[in-house]
Amino acid sequence: MNAPLPFQLQISSRPVLLIGTGEAAEAKARLLQERDADITHWHTTPSEVERARVEQCNRDPKTRYVLVVIAEVNAWTEALMPWLDSERLLINVVDAPQLSQGFIPAIVSRGRIQIGIGTGGSSPVLARFVRTRLEQALPQGLERLAEFADRWQLRVRQILDTVSTRRQFWERHLSGPAGQAALNNEPDLADSILTTALDADHSPQGRVTLVGAGPGDASLLTLKGLQRLQEADVVLYDKLVSPEVLSLARRDAQMEDVGKRRGHCPTPQDSINARLVELGEQGLTVCRLKGGDPYLFGRGGEEALALVQAGIPVEVVPGITTASATAAATGIPLTHRRVARSVRYITGHLALQQADTDWQALAQEQETLVIYMGFTHLQAIAQRLQESGLKAETPFALIQNATTPRQRVVHGQLDRVDEAAAELCLGEGPVLVIIGEVTRLAQELAPKAGGDVLKSQHTDPLYWLQSA
The missing domain is CATH 1.10.12 (Lyase 2-enoyl-coa Hydratase; Chain  A, domain 2)
Known part of the structure; x- marks a missing residue:
């Protein structure tokens, strides 16, 4: 990735060379004056004496020019470039990134707090849009x-x-x-x-936060969840947490993958519990990042109990559970007063393993059934539901990688589950199963709730900037 390195340059009382005239030169002069730079401004081709003065200053590190700003590109400024290169000066050329060695960003200024927004010179207008957004968000004090x-x-x-x-x-x-x-x-x-x-006593005290990462879309992470993620020294994350969410962690945080895969559990739950306690006892700030919500099929309760019993402070930050997020993204309302007055969440593998599962209670026409971790057992689940009275033509939807750019939706009916399941591969991402008449409503609602409206927002690069 050819990305520039953001860097703050101290120019107060230091020599800076400004070359050129016009509005850009005037704007750069104001910017440099605000930072108390010692400005030498060449409005036209410099004389040999003026060049010699710069060369003389550059021989002493204490008087060397720290920056050259070329405010306009024309014949006489371009003619200076070989000489400037020979003097080994840091050069910024306004609106000419290909000629620049560094870029002056759009700046949000709050006294000592200076925030630079740069695009590597490719789009100063976009940088100013972002600056405006930050200006609105940051307190004046x-x-x-x-x-x-x-x-x-x-x-x-x-x-x-x-x-x-x-x-x-x-x-x-x-x-x-x-x-x-x-x-x-x-x-x-x-x-x-x-x-x-x-x-007071300053003995390091560990703190563990169980954070619901939501369904995958990083913008659906709660503000509090984002704050706890970015405070963490160590982040323990599950397989279901998307790369987009993981990228929001602090750059120097220690990242530990403790996710479970089907048929493969490299880090058993007891080991995760013990690791959380161990990190807390070391006085570290820990974020336990879990897909969806920690307390909904996330074993968050087990982890919280282990921490409380060890005397480690624990906080739980809820997340948008995958069921509600998926419903919003696909146009499938979980309840609708004409076809589904209630909704039930179950896990597919546990429902099949437990001998006392009440399949008669699950096979209700006026209820939506949301099945987590049920894709690999879909045929057996469909058979049990039909045997318990649910109609063979009952519709269902399979949603893979919900809310992310990789989202896929497949519709089917209970007596033909194999056809629908064959269109997805579990290795390509988690699949949520929604069974019930509400899935038919996606034909009318998906273009609005999960298609056209969301697509227009995500594909318009300035949507989030203009919404301030």
């Missing part, structure tokens, strides 16, 4: 929070001697009452809260 953190940084470093302890401390207090007081321009209150906090 954010610079006060940065000043507060800077003022306390040395003392916190002196008292808390490990990186993980300091990170946990700042994560807790910058997003807590102390940080809120700083944002509200109440520095005395913020200082008092942090003083009390630093006087």
Whole structure:
């Protein structure tokens, strides 16, 4: 991937060469002046004396030009390029990424907080769109929070001697009452809260959060789930968690795959429980990332009990369960007062394994049946339901990789399950089974709920920017 490396360049009181005239040059001059750069501005072809002055400055690291900005490309500025290259200067050419060695991003400025949005010079307009979105999202008092953190940084470093302890401390207090007081321009209150906090015991305390990752679409992850994921030192994730969601974890987080596959369980549940306890006892912040919702067929209850019994603080962040997300994405309402007044969730493999499964109760015409982990047992399940009274022509839908770009939907009826199942391969992603008359409604609703509307939003690259 040929992506530039974002980097903040200190130019205060440092020499910067600005070349060219026009609106772009004026805009760049203002930007450089705001950062107290020592600007040399060439409006026309420089004289030999002016070039010699730059060459002389470049011989001393203390006076060397840190940046050259070429605001217009024309014959006389292009003629300077070989000389600038020979001086080994960092060059930015406005609207000419192929000639640039670095790019000046669109900037969101909150005092000490400087956020640069760059596209490698390919689309400055898009960068400005993103900047506008961030400007709307970030509080105006954010610079006060940065000043507060800077003022306390040395003392916190002196008292808390490990990186993980300091990170946990700042994560807790910058997003807590102390940080809120700083944002509200109440520095005395913020200082008092942090003083009390630093006087307390600072033994590292682990924390585990069970986070529902939702059905696969990263945009369906809850805000709280995203926050806990990005706070985590270690992330333990399941097979059902999509790559798009995993990519949102902190770059330096330790990622551990503890997922189970059909017929293959490299990390048994007892081992997962023990690992969560072990990490918590090490004082780490842990995110246990689970597909759908942790408390719905996710064994979250078992993990939470193990942590509580070990004395490890545990939090559960719910996720959008796959059943409701799939219904929204495919135009299959789980209930409808004319055809289905209730919905029942079951797991396919357990229903078949348990001798006391009440198949008569499951075979209800006025009920929607949602079956997790039932694809490989679909023929046996269909047979049991028909034997228990459900009509052979009862419709069903198979949805693979729901809510993701890889989503596939296959419709069928109970007496012809083999035909529908043959169209999917379990190795290509998880499959949810929905049985009931509501699946017929997808013929009318899918173009609106799961087709045209969603397609127009996902394929329009500026949809999310314009929705601010």
